Amino acid sequence: MKNIVVLTGAGISAESGLKTFRDSNGLWEGHDVMEVATPEGFQKNPELVLEFYNQRRRQLLTVVPNAAHKALADLETHFNVDIVTQNVDDLHERGGSSNVLHLHGELLKARSVNTENEIFDCRKDILLGETCANGYQLRPHIVWFGEAVPMLENAIKITEKADCLIIIGTSMQVYPAASLIDFVSTDTPIYFVDPKPAISGDERRNLTVISENAVIGVPTLVASLIDR
Known part of the structure; x- marks a missing residue:
C-alpha cells in the first residue's frame, strides 16, 4: 500500500470548534x-x-487543528497521502498535511x-x-450551489490511484463529492470514520466502519496503518 486518499467533510473540522x-x-x-x-x-x-x-x-x-488533522499529517511519513476535502477551512494545511485539494473552495x-x-x-x-x-x-x-466544481476532475484522478481510501466526517450525501467513492477499484480497502456513518460494511465490499468521532477514530486508524 503506497497511495492513501482521504476524503474529509465538516465532521473533522467541527471538533476544532468550527461550526458546520x-x-x-x-x-x-x-x-x-x-x-x-x-x-x-x-x-x-x-x-x-x-x-x-x-x-x-x-x-x-x-480555531486550531485537532488530533485528527495532525494524525493525517503523521501518515505522510509512511505513505503518499492526498487529502480531498469538502471543507473550505485551512485546518488540514495548518495540521501539517502537504497535499490538500479543496473541492468547494477556500x-x-x-x-x-x-x-x-x-x-x-x-x-x-x-x-x-x-x-x-x-x-x-x-x-x-x-463553490456555491449551482456552480461547477472545477477541482472535481483532479479529485477523480487522485481517487482512482488510491491503494486505500479513508472517509472522515462526511455524510456522503453531497454530490458530486459523494460520487468519489465510486472511482476506487472494487478491491480497495475503505475506512469510514464517523460517529453516525451513512453507509455500512454490509453495503460495500472491503469497507470498515469506525463509529467514532474523528479525534478518536483517526489517530487510532492511522496508528494501525503505520504499524502494519
Missing part, C-alpha cells in the same frame, strides 16, 4: 442556503453574502466575480465595493 455551515433544519447559520450560498443570492444581496463569509472567516482564524481566498481563475489570498473581511485591479467586485473563493 448547515444545521439539521437546512439553514446555514440561520440563513436559507439560497440566500448565502448561490450566485442568485449574491446577486440579490451581495452585502449579506459577503458578511456571512466574513463571519465564517473570522471564526476560522480563532475561505481564506477571494476571487474576482469576472473570472474564477483570478484568485487572491484573503485573511480579512471582503467589503462591497472592494475590487480587483480590473475593477471587478471580489467575492469569496467558494
Whole structure:
C-alpha cells in the first residue's frame, strides 16, 4: 500500500470548534442556503453574502487543528497521502498535511466575480465595493450551489490511484463529492470514520466502519496503518 486518499467533510473540522455551515433544519447559520450560498443570492444581496463569509472567516482564524488533522499529517511519513476535502477551512494545511485539494473552495481566498481563475489570498473581511485591479467586485473563493466544481476532475484522478481510501466526517450525501467513492477499484480497502456513518460494511465490499468521532477514530486508524 503506497497511495492513501482521504476524503474529509465538516465532521473533522467541527471538533476544532468550527461550526458546520448547515444545521439539521437546512439553514446555514440561520440563513436559507439560497440566500448565502448561490450566485442568485449574491446577486440579490451581495452585502449579506459577503458578511456571512466574513463571519465564517473570522471564526476560522480563532480555531486550531485537532488530533485528527495532525494524525493525517503523521501518515505522510509512511505513505503518499492526498487529502480531498469538502471543507473550505485551512485546518488540514495548518495540521501539517502537504497535499490538500479543496473541492468547494477556500475561505481564506477571494476571487474576482469576472473570472474564477483570478484568485487572491484573503485573511480579512471582503467589503462591497472592494475590487480587483480590473475593477471587478471580489467575492469569496467558494463553490456555491449551482456552480461547477472545477477541482472535481483532479479529485477523480487522485481517487482512482488510491491503494486505500479513508472517509472522515462526511455524510456522503453531497454530490458530486459523494460520487468519489465510486472511482476506487472494487478491491480497495475503505475506512469510514464517523460517529453516525451513512453507509455500512454490509453495503460495500472491503469497507470498515469506525463509529467514532474523528479525534478518536483517526489517530487510532492511522496508528494501525503505520504499524502494519
